[in-house]
Structure formats: C-alpha cells, structure tokens
Amino acid sequence: MDKYILILHIIRLILMIENRGKGSYKAINIKVEPPGPRAKEIIERDEKYLVRTTKSLPVVGYRGKGVFVEDVDGNVFLDFSSGISVTNVGHVNERIRDAVEKQLDRLWHFAGTDYYYREQVDAAQALTEITPGKFAKKVFFSNSGTEANEAAIKIAKAHAGKQQFIGFIGGFHGRSQGSLSFTASKSLYKKGFFPTMPGVEHAPFPDPYRNPFGIDGYENPDELVEAVMGYIEDYMFKMYVPPENVAAFMVEPIQGEGGYIVPPKSFHKKLMKLAADNDILVIMDEVQSGFGRTGKFFASEHFGVEPEIISLAKAIASGIPMGATVIRDRLNFAASGMHSNTFGGNLVASAACVETIRVMKEDKLVENSARVGSYFRKRLEELKEKHDAIGDVRGLGLMLAIDFVTDRRKKTPAVKLRDQIEMSLFKKGLLTLSTGVSSIRLIPPLIVTEEQIDMGIEVIDAAIGESL
Numbered sequence: 001m002d003k004y005i006l007i008l009h010i011i012r013l014i015l016m017i018e019n020r021g022k023g024s025y026k027a028i029n030i031k032v033e034p035p036g037p038r039a040k041e042i043i044e045r046d047e048k049y050l051v052r053t054t055k056s057l058p059v060v061g062y063r064g065k066g067v068f069v070e071d072v073d074g075n076v077f078l079d080f081s082s083g084i085s086v087t088n089v090g091h092v093n094e095r096i097r098d099a100v101e102k103q104l105d106r107l108w109h110f111a112g113t114d115y116y117y118r119e120q121v122d123a124a125q126a127l128t129e130i131t132p133g134k135f136a137k138k139v140f141f142s143n144s145g146t147e148a149n150e151a152a153i154k155i156a157k158a159h160a161g162k163q164q165f166i167g168f169i170g171g172f173h174g175r176s177q178g179s180l181s182f183t184a185s186k187s188l189y190k191k192g193f194f195p196t197m198p199g200v201e202h203a204p205f206p207d208p209y210r211n212p213f214g215i216d217g218y219e220n221p222d223e224l225v226e227a228v229m230g231y232i233e234d235y236m237f238k239m240y241v242p243p244e245n246v247a248a249f250m251v252e253p254i255q256g257e258g259g260y261i262v263p264p265k266s267f268h269k270k271l272m273k274l275a276a277d278n279d280i281l282v283i284m285d286e287v288q289s290g291f292g293r294t295g296k297f298f299a300s301e302h303f304g305v306e307p308e309i310i311s312l313a314k315a316i317a318s319g320i321p322m323g324a325t326v327i328r329d330r331l332n333f334a335a336s337g338m339h340s341n342t343f344g345g346n347l348v349a350s351a352a353c354v355e356t357i358r359v360m361k362e363d364k365l366v367e368n369s370a371r372v373g374s375y376f377r378k379r380l381e382e383l384k385e386k387h388d389a390i391g392d393v394r395g396l397g398l399m400l401a402i403d404f405v406t407d408r409r410k411k412t413p414a415v416k417l418r419d420q421i422e423m424s425l426f427k428k429g430l431l432t433l434s435t436g437v438s439s440i441r442l443i444p445p446l447i448v449t450e451e452q453i454d455m456g457i458e459v460i461d462a463a464i465g466e467s468l
C-alpha cells in the first residue's frame with residue numbers, strides 16, 4: 001500500500017476512535033444555556049448564507065449517538081424528534097456507518113437509471129418484501145419524500161390515463177409543485193405559489209378530535225367515517241369531481257404535519273373500497289408514518305390495507321437522502337424513459353437502505369416501537385390527567401403527539417402555549433417539533449428505552465408546569 005494512503009488510514013482510525021469514545025451519552029447535560037456562543041455564531045452565518053426555510057429551534061448539532069445529540073457548545077440533548085422521523089435506528093448507528101463506509105471504498109455513483117448495479121436491486125427487493133401486499137411490486141428510487149410523491153402522481157396519471165386527483169385537508173405531501181397541490185396542512189405553504197398542479201380537490205380527513213362535522217370521532221368512529229365517505233360521494237362525486245376523471249386519491253395513513261391525526265380504524269378500508277368501485281387508484285404516503293414509526297413496519301398495516309402505490313423517504317436510509325415509490329407490478333410505466341432521474345437509487349443510499357432494513361429486523365426495532373410506544377402513551381395520559389392544558393394525546397407506536405388547548409371542552413387550540421413549551425423543552429435539553437395547529441410531536445428513535453422515556457416525561461412535565 002502506498003505510504004501516504006497508509007498514513008491517511010491511520011489518521012482516520014485515530015479520529016474514529018476519538019469520536020466513538022465521546023459519542024456515548026447517558027443523560028441530558030446542558031452546560032451553557034442554548035443557543036450558546038458557538039451556536040449563535042453558526043446561526044448568524046446560516047441566516048447570511050442560506051435561503052430561509054422553516055427553522056423551528058435554535059439548536060446546532062455537532063455529533064450524536066443513539067437517542068442523544070450534542071450541540072456545538074457541548075450541550076447534550078435527548079432527541080425526541082429523530083431529524084423529523086429519519087434517524088429511526090438512532091444517531092450514528094455503527095452497522096449502517098460501516099455499510100456506507102464499505103460502499104464509499106468501492107463505488108459512489110453509477111447512473112442507476114441508465115446502468116446497472118447490485119446495491120439498487122438489493123434495496124428494491126428488500127422494500128418490496130417488507131411493504132404490505134403479497135403481490136409483485138416494483139420500486140422507483142428518488143431522493144426525498146416530495147419526489148417519491150411526484151413519481152406516484154406520474155405513475156397514476158400514466159396508468160389511469162386520467163388527470164384529476166383527490167387529496168385530504170390536513171395532508172402534507174411535500175413542497176414541489178405537484179406534491180404541493182395536495183399539501184393542505186397550512187395555507188402558508190401555498191401562499192404565492194399558485195397555480196400549482198391543476199386538477200387536485202380536497203376532501204375532509206376523519207380527524208376524531210376536531211372535524212367540520214362536529215362528531216366526536218373517539219366516541220363515534222364509524223359515524224365520522226360515514227360522514228367523510230358521504231361527503232366524497234354525495235358532494236364531491238355528484239357536484240364537482242366526476243369520479244370517472246379521477247386517477248387517484250393521495251392520503252397519509254396517519255396525518256403527519258397535519259397534527260399526528262389517526263383516523264378511525266375503518267377509514268382506509270372504506271376509502272380503498274370506494275376507490276376500487278370507481279376504478280380509482282390510492283397513493284398511500286408513508287413518508288413519515290413508515291419504517292416502524294407506528295409499531296408496525298408500515299402504518300397501513302394497522303388499517304388492514306395493501307395499497308398499490310406507497311411513497312417512502314425519511315427513515316429508509318437512516319439519513320442518507322433517499323425516496324422510494326413502491327408500486328404494484330401492473331402499474332409499471334409502459335415505456336422506457338417516461339420517468340427517470342440522476343441520483344435515485346444512488347449506491348451509498350442503497351447500501352444504507354439495505355442495512356437499515358437489516359438492523360430494524362435483527363434489532364427488533366418495530367417491536368420496540370410498539371412496546372415502548374405504549375409505555376410512552378401511558379405516561380403521556382398521566383400528564384394529561386395532571387395538566388388541563390393537554391387536550392389530546394394521540395398517535396400509534398412511537399408516532400405520538402400532545403395537543404395543547406386553552407379550553408378542554410371547546411378544544412380551543414393553545415398555539416402560543418405550545419410554542420412556549422417547545423422552546424422551554426429545548427432549553428431544558430429535550431428536542432421536539434411542533435405539528436398541526438397546537439401540538440408537539442414526540443418521535444424518539446425507535447431504539448429508545450422506557451428509562452429514556454421517563455427522562456423525557458420528567459422534562460415535559462416540568463416545562464408544562466412552568467409555562468402555565
């Protein structure tokens with residue numbers, strides 16, 4: 001081996017050992033009030049050089065391990081946000097790191113849509129094996145959730161030969177012009193961007209807690225589902241959306257950005273039946289709810305449905321950018337070149353995806369999500385008993401949220417209080433993200449333990465107590 005390469009390898013090994021030693025955390029440790037001086041300097045430069053995006057908390061990550069993240073000032077945070085449900089296997093998982101490293105030593109990029117390589121095929125096969133439905137499937141790879149949905153839209157249009165679609169109020173599907181036309185969780189996302197893709201109408205989503213029908217969906221779930229189905233059939237289909245023109249519904253099994261809204265159990269089966277009866281496809285957007293988050297590999301499984309088009313991204317390669325559209329074989333594009341891209345199925349992302357699935361199965365992370373998720377929920381229900389400001393605790397597995405209200409009976413959203421609590425949690429060393437109108441989502445990596453949940457609960461309890 002060349003002398004210089006050997007020296008480089010040794011330096012890399014030393015750095016690796018150094019980082020590994022420092023990356024084991026057991027508890028929250030706030031040394032300086034965040035954001036500290038180093039964080040402030042980076043945030044200032046971020047504002048100077050980066051285009052404005054969402055940015056909800058002034059936390060500047062430096063390194064992480066498992067469920068903890070250290071910021072640039074040496075503060076250690078308990079991470080109940082998982083990079084928006086991406087690092088489901090935990091931060092810096094050694095096995096995925098090794099798989100990526102091995103791939104980096106071999107080949108990085110090789111035009112996966114024009115040439116061939118094993119890694120992409122392995123990732124596609126693994127995805128077809130774990131997604132719901134025993135039927136033959138195919139995968140289109142991209143780099144993000146919005147691209148996975150763009151591909152789904154084109155697949156539906158190409159197969160059905162129709163151009164009309166139906167999305168759901170409260171849904172979030174991305175921000176590129178096609179996906180954006182379905183997104184309906186905040187009008188801000190669309191403000192100034194019309195016209196988006198034409199031909200998308202929206203139906204109400206059966207939100208058991210707050211819905212336009214005034215139905216208590218926890219008490220009367222079937223009545224709520226009937227109200228939504230009736231709205232689609234009696235108003236949309238009869239008055240302004242001819243079903244013969246509709247290519248597909250696009251729907252999340254559980255709404256993510258809309259507020260972690262779990263619809264009644266019968267909803268998705270009824271929707272799939274309505275779609276099948278009218279020769280309409282269903283695009284199931286599992287970008288946020290997929291990959292073990294809800295205590296099953298895919299949230300669709302809770303509802304007993306096997307969608308023919310599933311959009312995936314976020315956790316599928318543990319943070320290496322990757323999107324995937326998994327479709328039933330029969331929906332394949334009719335001709336080569338109808339859809340394609342440069343980076344989809346990139347070798348490094350494919351290697352990370354294959355290893356992520358292996359780790360999730362071998363370490364039983366889906367089972368852990370269900371078990372620790374139900375413990376977490378029980379603890380959150382206890383907090384609800386204690387604090388009147390919590391109006392609702394909802395979610396499945398480790399996809400949980402608490403909704404803050406100023407009046408429990410009227411369910412009036414307490415937006416300011418929610419924002420205050422999110423900031424207070426951060427200052428105390430717990431990372432969370434807001435969602436919906438007045439909720440905070442709680443989505444730790446799926447490796448989280450009950451002890452770590454207790455740690456988080458203690459912080460949430462204190463933050464709510466102090467904010468009232």
Ligand SMILES: Cc1ncc(COP(=O)(O)O)c(C=O)c1O
Nearest residue numbers: 144145146172173174256287288
């Ligand atoms: C359900 C759902 N679909 C699509 C997207 C868009 O994914 P991306 O931000 O990777 O484009 C998101 C992102 O939060 C999402 O939650």
